[in-house]
Amino acid sequence: xKSGLTRRISAGIALASFGILVTVSASIAFGRQAAGPAKAxxxxxxLLEVPAxxxxxxxxxxxxxxSVAAGGKLFEQHCAECHGKKAEGTRRAPSLLRQEVQQATxxxxxxxxxxxxxRRGMPVWSKLPEPERWQIxxxxxxxxxxxxxxxxxxxxxxxx
Amino acid sequence: MDARRFVFDIVANRLQYGLRLLLLLALGLLGAPxxxxxxxxxxxxxxxxxxxxxxxxxxxxxxxxTQRGGNDFHxxxxxxEYGVKAWWTTELYFDGQSTFNQSTxxxxxxxxxxxxxxxxxxxxxxxxxxxYEQITEADKIVKEVEGHDVASDHAxxxxxxxxxxxxxxxFKLLLSRQVKGWNFAVNPLATKNLLPxxxxxxxxxxxxxxxxxxxxxxxxxxxxxxxxxxxxEMYGGLGDTRSPGLHETSHYLAPVSAWNLxxxxxxxxxxxxxxxxxxxxxxxxxxVSREISGFGEMxxxxxxxxx
Numbered sequence: 521x522k523s524g525l526t527r528r529i530s531a532g533i534a535l536a537s538f539g540i541l542v543t544v545s546a547s548i549a550f551g552r553q554a555a556g557p558a559k560a561x562x563x564x565x566x567l568l569e570v571p572a573x574x575x576x577x578x579x580x581x582x583x584x585x586x587s588v589a590a591g592g593k594l595f596e597q598h599c600a601e602c603h604g605k606k607a608e609g610t611r612r613a614p615s616l617l618r619q620e621v622q623q624a625t626x627x628x629x630x631x632x633x634x635x636x637x638x639r640r641g642m643p644v645w646s647k648l649p650e651p652e653r654w655q656i657x658x659x660x661x662x663x664x665x666x667x668x669x670x671x672x673x674x675x676x677x678x679x680x
Numbered sequence: 681m682d683a684r685r686f687v688f689d690i691v692a693n694r695l696q697y698g699l700r701l702l703l704l705l706a707l708g709l710l711g712a713p714x715x716x717x718x719x720x721x722x723x724x725x726x727x728x729x730x731x732x733x734x735x736x737x738x739x740x741x742x743x744x745x746t747q748r749g750g751n752d753f754h755x756x757x758x759x760x761e762y763g764v765k766a767w768w769t770t771e772l773y774f775d776g777q778s779t780f781n782q783s784t785x786x787x788x789x790x791x792x793x794x795x796x797x798x799x800x801x802x803x804x805x806x807x808x809x810x811x812y813e814q815i816t817e818a819d820k821i822v823k824e825v826e827g828h829d830v831a832s833d834h835a836x837x838x839x840x841x842x843x844x845x846x847x848x849x850x851f852k853l854l855l856s857r858q859v860k861g862w863n864f865a866v867n868p869l870a871t872k873n874l875l876p877x878x879x880x881x882x883x884x885x886x887x888x889x890x891x892x893x894x895x896x897x898x899x900x901x902x903x904x905x906x907x908x909x910x911x912x913e914m915y916g917g918l919g920d921t922r923s924p925g926l927h928e929t930s931h932y933l934a935p936v937s938a939w940n941l942x943x944x945x946x947x948x949x950x951x952x953x954x955x956x957x958x959x960x961x962x963x964x965x966x967x968v969s970r971e972i973s974g975f976g977e978m979x980x981x982x983x984x985x986x987x
Contacts, residue, residue: 590896597942598718601973602732612734612974635800638766646801647718647729649861649894652906 564620566637570628577627579661581654591659594652598645607663613642616660629657719946720863721938723965724824725887725913727865728805728856730794731763736975741948741967743821745960750835751780755820762975767796777820782838788815788845790823794854801858809852809867817841822963824850826871827881827920828928830958847874861894863887863911879922885915889936900942909938916955930959945970 581587596605602613609615616622621629633653636644645653720727723741731737739759746752755777762770773790792811818841820834849872856865867885872878889911897904916931918924934952941947945968952963972978 586898589898593898593900594896601735611977636766638796638799641733641766643730643732643763643766644801646858647720647727647863649891649906651895655896 564614564618566632566640566642567620567624567628570631574631575625575628577625577630579626579630579654579657581651581658582626584658587655587658588662590652591655591657591662594648594656595659598648599656602642607660617663621660622663626654626657626661629660630654633657719909719938719940719948719969720887721889721909721911721936721948721950722865722887722913723934723936723948723950723967724822724915725865725885726794726807726809726852726854726856726867727863727887728796728807728854730766730769730796730807731761732971732973733763733766734974734976735763736972737761737969738972739967739969741821741965744964745820745822745834746962747779747834747960748831751782753777753779753820753834755822757821757823759969767799769794773823775815775819775821777818777838779820779838785816785818785838785842787819787821787842788813790815804855804857807854807856809850809854809869811850811852813846813848813850815846815848817844817846822932822960824869824871824883824885825915825917825930825932826850826869826883827879827917828923829881829883829917830928830930831954831960832958834960848872849874862890879920881920882918882924883916884918885913887911887913887936902941907940907942909940911936913950916959928958929956931955932959932963934963934965 581591595603595607599607602610603616604610607616609617630653632642633656634644634646636642638644648656720729737759739761741757741759743755744752745755755775757773757775760772764770771790771792771794773792775787775789776785777787778784790811790813792809795808795810797806797808817833817836818838850869851871852867852869854865854867856863865885865887869883869885871881871883873881889909891906892908892910893905896906901907912933912935914931914933917929918926919929931954932952933955934950936950937948939947948965948967948969950965952965954960954962
């Protein structure tokens, strides 16, 4: 009886492990298929989908001395793993130094941060309290457009 | 001889892959890029946030429970949570328990998947939760309470309870909302033992939580208020299709807390209290977790993928 139980548990574990492996492999494979500059453009296109009301929202943290530094800390903790330490873009997500982002209104960036671009791989970040999201927006807007973005990474940007 | 060699090669190959995976996990845990996860403090309740795509979160939880009419126990589980997509998280659990003066046993595994059907944030955000469980009657992690689960179920000696293996499917609708720094979550659930004669069982979990500070401070710090999230959760059973309602059900109320360290580790602590005589009097839970950023990519590279 007991050996039968052990056998069934082992078979179950093997099945589940196989399932996880297939899932992870599929994720990696589909991620590769989705790579390319076209997807990066789609990613930036999310900024154009922001409703006018949200686009017009002012940044309540703008001009606050500590906001850029605090936003930089939050960016390093939550965003840099995909967008790069200097927001220059990586294989996983595009550069935030590009004109599309730098010319976007703070409200538009806040909206994209809050809602994510879920179908193209960016998770929602509404779990960060609203003031923290505005701090990140302040930091992103403090980066200058045209700073050395990573063109190689941009073209390979893997949006899952 | 050739056949033996062939089998040996296959085994050696599998072992090599297994060792690589273990090495990757160890390296990931110790040397993964520093990513501070903003983890919720809930232990039973789920909010609508999924794992970031490509990241693996490794978690360990303990539950100490008092037992009326039996020996107290320490149940524990390990979780491996992987973000497949921004809208899909998959998770594997391994459960075990020690009942004092009896034995320590492995009680089974669970495979959970969470899907986010809506692309954007809404007034209430739904996530669909589907889990397959293969656990014995001796499982005591109390990760959810359903049907007519009561504390006395856990008084059965390990040697007897561990003989019965259950195959179950569990469905939850995770509803959650973020407002002014607060998270509110409601999780109705339905479970079906795959035996044809078994009824559907129902349960619920509710939670509310908030960080101690809503703004980040400028400096990197372990003890900044924004790193701490406090809240409360409540969960219990709602009967089954044969006998719905609150009679012969158990319910718990538990303050919850999480400490998200800048180093990427998260610690959770939650004392839980039974709300009626069918519940365990006291459940003390704690957990530790670490997020490994870019695990999917690391895995791809390690197993010969493109750079």
